[in-house]
Amino acid sequence: MRLTVAQLSESELLARIFPRLHAGTSTILGPGDDAAIIAAPDGRTVISIDTQVQDQDFRLRWPNGYATTGFDVGWKAAAQNLSDINAMGAEATAMVVSLTLPGTTPVSWVEDLADGLSAAIVALGAGACSVAGGDLSAGSELVVTVAVTGSLEGRDPVLRSGARPGDQIAVCGNLGVSAAGWALQESTIVPDRYTPAAAHAAELFNRPWPPLVAGPAGARAGATAMMDISDGLLRDAGRLAAASGTGLDLDAGVLRELATALEDTAAALGADSLEWVLTGGEDHGILSTFPAATTLPAGFIRIGSVVSAEANQPAVTISGQNLRSVITGAVGWDHFAV
Amino acid sequence: MRLTVAQLSESELLARIFPRLHAGTSTILGPGDDAAIIAAPDGRTVISIDTQVQDQDFRLRWPNGYATTGFDVGWKAAAQNLSDINAMGAEATAMVVSLTLPGTTPVSWVEDLADGLSAAIVALGAGACSVAGGDLSAGSELVVTVAVTGSLEGRDPVLRSGARPGDQIAVCGNLGVSAAGWALQESTIVPDRYTPAAAHAAELFNRPWPPLVAGPAGARAGATAMMDISDGLLRDAGRLAAASGTGLDLDAGVLRELATALEDTAAALGADSLEWVLTGGEDHGILSTFPAATTLPAGFIRIGSVVSAEANQPAVTISGQNLRSVITGAVGWDHFAV
Numbered sequence: 001m002r003l004t005v006a007q008l009s010e011s012e013l014l015a016r017i018f019p020r021l022h023a024g025t026s027t028i029l030g031p032g033d034d035a036a037i038i039a040a041p042d043g044r045t046v047i048s049i050d051t052q053v054q055d056q057d058f059r060l061r062w063p064n065g066y067a068t069t070g071f072d073v074g075w076k077a078a079a080q081n082l083s084d085i086n087a088m089g090a091e092a093t094a095m096v097v098s099l100t101l102p103g104t105t106p107v108s109w110v111e112d113l114a115d116g117l118s119a120a121i122v123a124l125g126a127g128a129c130s131v132a133g134g135d136l137s138a139g140s141e142l143v144v145t146v147a148v149t150g151s152l153e154g155r156d157p158v159l160r161s162g163a164r165p166g167d168q169i170a171v172c173g174n175l176g177v178s179a180a181g182w183a184l185q186e187s188t189i190v191p192d193r194y195t196p197a198a199a200h201a202a203e204l205f206n207r208p209w210p211p212l213v214a215g216p217a218g219a220r221a222g223a224t225a226m227m228d229i230s231d232g233l234l235r236d237a238g239r240l241a242a243a244s245g246t247g248l249d250l251d252a253g254v255l256r257e258l259a260t261a262l263e264d265t266a267a268a269l270g271a272d273s274l275e276w277v278l279t280g281g282e283d284h285g286i287l288s289t290f291p292a293a294t295t296l297p298a299g300f301i302r303i304g305s306v307v308s309a310e311a312n313q314p315a316v317t318i319s320g321q322n323l324r325s326v327i328t329g330a331v332g333w334d335h336f337a338v
Numbered sequence: 339m340r341l342t343v344a345q346l347s348e349s350e351l352l353a354r355i356f357p358r359l360h361a362g363t364s365t366i367l368g369p370g371d372d373a374a375i376i377a378a379p380d381g382r383t384v385i386s387i388d389t390q391v392q393d394q395d396f397r398l399r400w401p402n403g404y405a406t407t408g409f410d411v412g413w414k415a416a417a418q419n420l421s422d423i424n425a426m427g428a429e430a431t432a433m434v435v436s437l438t439l440p441g442t443t444p445v446s447w448v449e450d451l452a453d454g455l456s457a458a459i460v461a462l463g464a465g466a467c468s469v470a471g472g473d474l475s476a477g478s479e480l481v482v483t484v485a486v487t488g489s490l491e492g493r494d495p496v497l498r499s500g501a502r503p504g505d506q507i508a509v510c511g512n513l514g515v516s517a518a519g520w521a522l523q524e525s526t527i528v529p530d531r532y533t534p535a536a537a538h539a540a541e542l543f544n545r546p547w548p549p550l551v552a553g554p555a556g557a558r559a560g561a562t563a564m565m566d567i568s569d570g571l572l573r574d575a576g577r578l579a580a581a582s583g584t585g586l587d588l589d590a591g592v593l594r595e596l597a598t599a600l601e602d603t604a605a606a607l608g609a610d611s612l613e614w615v616l617t618g619g620e621d622h623g624i625l626s627t628f629p630a631a632t633t634l635p636a637g638f639i640r641i642g643s644v645v646s647a648e649a650n651q652p653a654v655t656i657s658g659q660n661l662r663s664v665i666t667g668a669v670g671w672d673h674f675a676v
Contacts, residue, residue, distance in 0.1 A: 028382060032581075033497050034425040034566050035386035035488065040378030044366055047470065048373035049434040049485055053477040087372040096387040098483045132385065139391040141478055145436045147387055147485030150373065159371050228372050243370075 005110060006103030010136055016111055021131035022118035026093035026151070029132075036132035038094040038149055045093075046150035046157070048084035052077055054142035062185035068206065070109040074116025075207040076282075077146045080230065082126050083210035083284035085150035087228035089158040089219025092121075092129035092212075094149045100139035113144070116207075125212045155219050163225040163244035163289040167306040172214035172299045173285025174204060175233055175258050176276030180265045181205025183276075187269055198265050210284035217297040218288050226288040232279040234316055234323070236287055241315035244289075250304035252319040258301075278323075343448060344441030348474055354449055359469035360456035364431035364489070367470075374470035376432040376487055383431070384488035384495070386422035390415055392480035400523035406544065408447040412454025413545040414620075415484045418568065420464050421548035421622035423488035425566040427496040427557025430459075430467035430488045430550075438477035451482070454545075463550045493557050501563040501582035501627040505644040510552035510637045511623025512542060513571055513596050514614030518603050519543025521614075525607055536603050548622035555635040556626050564626040570617040572654055572661070574625055579653035582627075588642035590657040596639075616661075 005013055018031055029037035038045070052058060058068050058076070078095065085092045097117065101110065114131075121129050129148075163169075180201035184194065194202060210228075218226055225244055229236045233250075241248045255277055259266075262273035289306050290296060309315065314322050343351055356369055367375035376383070390396060396406050396414070416433065423430045435455065439448065452469075459467050467486075501507075518539035522532070532540060548566075556564055563582055567574045571588075579586045593615055597604075600611035627644050628634060647653065652660050 029495065029497075033495075033499075034422045034564075035384045035428070035486075037426075037490075037495060038383045038385055040381050040383045043378055043381060045376045045378045045383040045487060046373045047376055047432065047434055047485070047487060049436050049471065049473050049483070051436040051438060051473050051475045051481075051483070053438055053475045053481075055478075056476050084372045088375075090373070094385065096385055096485055098387050098389040098485075100389060100391055100481055133387065135387050135389050135483075137389045137391045137481075138394050139479060139481060140393075143389075143391075143438055143475075143477060143481045143483075145387070145389070145473075145481075145483040147385070147434055147436075148373075149383060149385060149487075152375070157367065157371075157375060159367075161371075226372075 002106040002108065004103060005101050005105045005107055008107060013107065013110065013136060016107065017114045020111060020114035020118060022121045024128045024130040026128045027130035027132050030130060031133045036094065036096065038132060040151060042152060042154045044152055046085055046088050046090045046152060047147065048081060049145065049147040050081050050084065051143060051145040064185050064187055065190050066185050070112030071116035072206040073144055074113035075120040077144050078117045078120035079124060079208040079210050080284060081146045081148035082124055082212055083228045085148055086210055086212050086215030087226050087286055088150065089155055089215050089226060090150035090152045091216060092126045092148055092150045094130045094132040096132055096147050097134040098145040099134065100137045100143035102140060102142065103138060105142065124210065158219045158223045158226040160225055160227045160240045160243035163240060163246050163306045165246055165306050165308045166292050167224050167289040168292055168302050169248055169250065169304040169306060170288050170290060170296050170300040170302050171285050173211040174283040175285060176262055176273065176280040177201050178205045178208060178282040179276040179280025180262050183269050183271055189268065195264065197261065201265055205282065208282055208284050211286065211299055214286045214299055218286060221290065221297045222294055223288045223290050226286055229283060229285045229287050231281045233287065234278050237316045240287060245309055247307040247309045247313065247315050247317065248304060249307045249317045249320060254303050255318065340444040340446065342441060343439050343443045343445055346445060351445065351448065351474060354445060355452045358449060358452035358456060360459045362466045362468040364466045365468035365470050368468060369471045374432065374434065376470060378489060380490060380492045382490055384423055384426050384428045384490060385485065386419060387483065387485040388419050388422065389481060389483040402523050402525055403528050404523050408450030409454035410544040411482055412451035413458040415482050416455045416458035417462060417546040417548050418622060419484045419486035420462055420550055421566045423486055424548055424550050424553030425564050425624055426488065427493055427553050427564060428488035428490045429554060430464045430486055432468045432470040432487045434470055434485050435472040436483040437472065438475045438481035440478055440480065441476060443480065462548065496557050496561045496564040498563055498565045498578045498581035501578060501584050501644045503584055503644050503646045504630050505562050505627040506630055506640050507586055507588065507642040507644060508626050508628060508634050508638040508640050509623050511549040512621040513623060514600055514611065514618040515539050516543045516546060516620040517614040517618025518600050521607050521609055527606065533602065535599065539603055543620065546620055546622050549624065549637055552624045552637055556624060559628065559635045560632055561626045561628050564624055567621060567623045567625050569619045571625065572616050575654045578625060583647055585645040585647050585651065585653050585655065586642060587645045587655045587658060592639070592641050593656065
């Protein structure tokens, strides 16, 4: 019989979690009092909050048999929150975590979640960030909420609204890889039969790897706009265009090239690798714009240009054409419209 | 037919929520980008997180017929989070809010929740605090998580661990009133038949009123320890004693006097008003200790003295005796042991 959270008091469960939480250098006072205290050296704190809900954001068991671990959920909670701080051009300083747990949740699953949070913080390069506090509740389904703080280190934040016509558009990080991993886990291809490319995609779906060096590097290099790509390139590009009052024209050739690494996996599933690149979320790369003359920082790839917003034109175009006509012509993909 | 959240897109729902969120003076960048930015003028940010779960922390409909409103849930979420900041001796600067909502939730209920959050912030005197961002998720039950930040305004934080033998123990705020309101809603006494005292208790259970002036005032007056009383005086006093490595001796006479205002309500329910004072949570008053010679700030009442921790003695005593013997002798209450 596995020990469940219903068999422990809140303080007993906290006593098992606390030692597993990463303690970074930004914490002035850690867990255990009414609140934590975090350093904010430039007099400002960046803050964001994100939630994962069982059966909405993750399945405990997937159609292909993969069982989501507590480590996966903790890692993803950390990664998606760290990405929001990254996208402002900031460095993460702390997380506070609220867990809503069914009484039947194994204690080991919660310990794994704490390990996943801490492992992601360290592996992704956010070692100054602490897990500084939290809250435990009972509920009928798993809900994991993380609020994350960050420091701009004296720099201006890079907002979604700063793109200007003539700027180059660039991305840093993966596009469509997480979507491929999701599609694999929704398929009948069991993990034991994954190709190396498929295993890589599933790994990055379960434990995303946002490029945390990119946000501050982009800010230092003069990015005019940045945002976390969490809901797919096209949708998030539409948001950046709307916030900036511009259009965004993406380069069809570059996008097709980015899709080639996913082609074998897509073929095995009867899926479209370009669709993954254009619409796949949760890779948590950075969408950014820079002045045309700027040399892009390491890891950024140019994928298009900012254009003027035109009446009766979609905000996001691909090589000057609207998506439906380009995609139908280029790759036979006619089941998508923006 | 009431409009439900399932009938709106996320951006449509956010468009209804955003205008209702209080914008305080501490926000440098509000909702709409990847993260918000909050002022941290003394280079530190206090942070805490708290969650309410449907059917755990509140019932949508109570046995006595009372229907919890979105306004109640929003108010309570704000109040309990503001209290954590208060208990550090800090002033709140911002909240970020994560809502997990069943698709059947009426949109008007969510709008009421936003109104309740904002109304509590203003009414409780935390007008500098903004609701600076948030996250929406679908789920099978309502889960409301708030993370709150605060500023110490250059002061040292007041921790749970600073009580010293000889200090006076004081409280600011209500004790047992929220517990009386909870007991009423769990009873068969319908709200229409409440006495004025009962209506007051129910009001404070649904919309708690933490004394936000007390935290900074206590800190300025030299409080040696403070904490939010969220789980009941005895339990939280035990935590403060443990953190400080001391005992706490409470004054039986003062506690009985504090219970008198609840006696009629307790009699109507066959309950014990002193039990409410000693064990009732969610009033979110402040438990504090001050040097013996300190004149207590306005609103604080002396309820006992900090004593040395003694082996084989409970950390919390009442007029020098352990709880069971005192309470059994004084008020016939023998169903409780600590």
